Amino acid sequence: MTNFNKLSLTKIKNILLKKGYKIDKKPSKSLGNDVKNFFYIGLFSFFLIGFFGVLPKITNIVSDVFSKAEIVENNSKKNFEKVLSGKELELSPEEKKKITFKDLFFDVFDFNEIPSDTVRLSASTLEQLFKETKYNLNDVRENKMVKPISLDLLPNEIKFIENTKKRKELFIKIVLPLILEENNRIKLDRKRLFVILNKNNNSKSERVWLNNKFKQYGVVNRDLTTLKIRMDEIPVSLAIAQAAKETGWGTSRFALEGNALFGQWTWSGEGIKPAASDSDSSHKVMKFKVLQASVRAYQRNLNTHSSYKEFREERATQRDNNGKLNSLELVEYLDKYAATGKEYTEILIKIIKQNSLVDFDDSKLLPTSEKLKKLI
Numbered sequence: 001m002t003n004f005n006k007l008s009l010t011k012i013k014n015i016l017l018k019k020g021y022k023i024d025k026k027p028s029k030s031l032g033n034d035v036k037n038f039f040y041i042g043l044f045s046f047f048l049i050g051f052f053g054v055l056p057k058i059t060n061i062v063s064d065v066f067s068k069a070e071i072v073e074n075n076s077k078k079n080f081e082k083v084l085s086g087k088e089l090e091l092s093p094e095e096k097k098k099i100t101f102k103d104l105f106f107d108v109f110d111f112n113e114i115p116s117d118t119v120r121l122s123a124s125t126l127e128q129l130f131k132e133t134k135y136n137l138n139d140v141r142e143n144k145m146v147k148p149i150s151l152d153l154l155p156n157e158i159k160f161i162e163n164t165k166k167r168k169e170l171f172i173k174i175v176l177p178l179i180l181e182e183n184n185r186i187k188l189d190r191k192r193l194f195v196i197l198n199k200n201n202n203s204k205s206e207r208v209w210l211n212n213k214f215k216q217y218g219v220v221n222r223d224l225t226t227l228k229i230r231m232d233e234i235p236v237s238l239a240i241a242q243a244a245k246e247t248g249w250g251t252s253r254f255a256l257e258g259n260a261l262f263g264q265w266t267w268s269g270e271g272i273k274p275a276a277s278d279s280d281s282s283h284k285v286m287k288f289k290v291l292q293a294s295v296r297a298y299q300r301n302l303n304t305h306s307s308y309k310e311f312r313e314e315r316a317t318q319r320d321n322n323g324k325l326n327s328l329e330l331v332e333y334l335d336k337y338a339a340t341g342k343e344y345t346e347i348l349i350k351i352i353k354q355n356s357l358v359d360f361d362d363s364k365l366l367p368t369s370e371k372l373k374k375l376i
Contacts, residue, residue: 103215104304111293118290123157123170130173137169140176141359148366149177152290153259159251168355171250175243175261176236178295180365183233186299189213190231197224218304229316230303235327237357239298241348242337244355258287262298307336327352327361 121129130136135147151174161167193213196206214222217230246263247255254260258272264286272285288294302308311333318325331348338344352358 104218104300105297107216108288108293108297108300111289111296118152120153121151121155123155123161126151126155126170126174135173137172140363141356144363146177146180146363146365148181149173150181150292151178152292154250154255154291156256158249159256167251168244168249171244171247172240172355172360174250175240175291175295176360176363177365178292179234179236179239180363181292182295182299183236184365185296186231186233190228193224193228193231197228216300229312232303232312232315232319233325234299234302235325235330236360236363237352238327238331238334238348239295240357240360241327241331241351241355242298242334244351245344245347254285254287258285259291259294260285260288261291261294262301264294264297264301302334308334325361327358 129149130147133147133149135149140146154174155170158167158170161170192209196202196210199206202210210222210227213227213231214220217227219226219230243261244250246252247261250256252260254263254272260272272287274285286294286297288297302311311330314330314333315325318329328349331345331352334348335341335345
């Protein structure tokens with residue numbers, strides 16, 4: 001039987017070969033080969049798992065070495081009490097370098113690039129403009145919306161308007177949009193600052209922006225808490241009252257010749273020499289290209305100068321308590337703004353109350369962009 005099978009298989013094989021078919025013997029499976037293959041597959045799999053497991057760490061190390069990503073440390077909780085109590089933070093020698101006058105007001109000097117052919121409109125022309133645009137203070141008090149009319153210069157005729165109420169209303173209509181515009185700038189900056197405060201790692205553009213703001217607000221130690229306290233609005237009623245007091249409701253020489261709404265002094269910048277000043281006195285009243293620059297410089301002054309530290313502390317406290325600023329309380333901390341001290345703050349309070357300026361504190365500037373629409 002066995003031989004028959006062998007012959008039969010041989011014959012079959014020969015027949016298939018003649019027909020062109022190739023017959024090969026099927027190799028038998030080797031248990032050793034299977035074990036070896038399984039070992040290599042397992043070893044390779046283990047290598048892949050390990051490689052992808054350490055890949056994120058390798059990426060972070062490479063990133064740290066080559067990109068040097070900067071982390072802005074938020075020491076807000078640690079430094080908050082120190083800042084509010086007026087204590088000096090511990091600074092390195094590098095941090096103790098003074099920030100210059102130009103650093104604080106670099107965006108104010110940008111107004112100097114404005115062409116010098118700025119048109120000064122007459123008081124009658126302005127009254128007509130306000131009438132055509134339906135911009136009047138009664139509507140503002142009721143609806144809290146202000147027309148975005150930005151004027152560069154005060155009208156010379158304002159000093160000849162004998163009707164006190166009419167002169168005051170014209171002055172307020174001119175300065176109100178300017179004050180609101182600067183407050184909007186601060187609101188947008190403050191909003192961006194809070195976004196950064198909630199992050200650990202900051203992008204390059206954020207770091208550049210922060211560095212500019214540290215300089216702009218005189219924060220030499222790069223402390224975010226100090227920046228947050230300084231980067232805040234000035235209540236509209238308080239700003240109008242100070243502008244009214246410093247300029248005689250827009251009639252002073254400094255306001256008409258130098259667009260100086262707040263009587264700020266300078267020892268190094270361009271200014272107007274006060275007629276009644278001592279011959280030995282070297283200070284001048286700061287002079288500006290346009291009114292908007294004066295408002296910005298005024299806000300920067302209150303937000304950075306050491307004389308108004310208590311003002312900023314009280315403002316920060318009000319923010320923490322209910323978020324709304326009270327000008328009649330804040331004004332008490334501006335006694336160092338003028339040589340008359342307490343008497344000066346009492347005059348400001350009287351101006352605010354007699355002219356119902358608090359009505360304008362929650363007013364909004366009609367938006368001119370999508371960003372500003374979000375602030376309303």
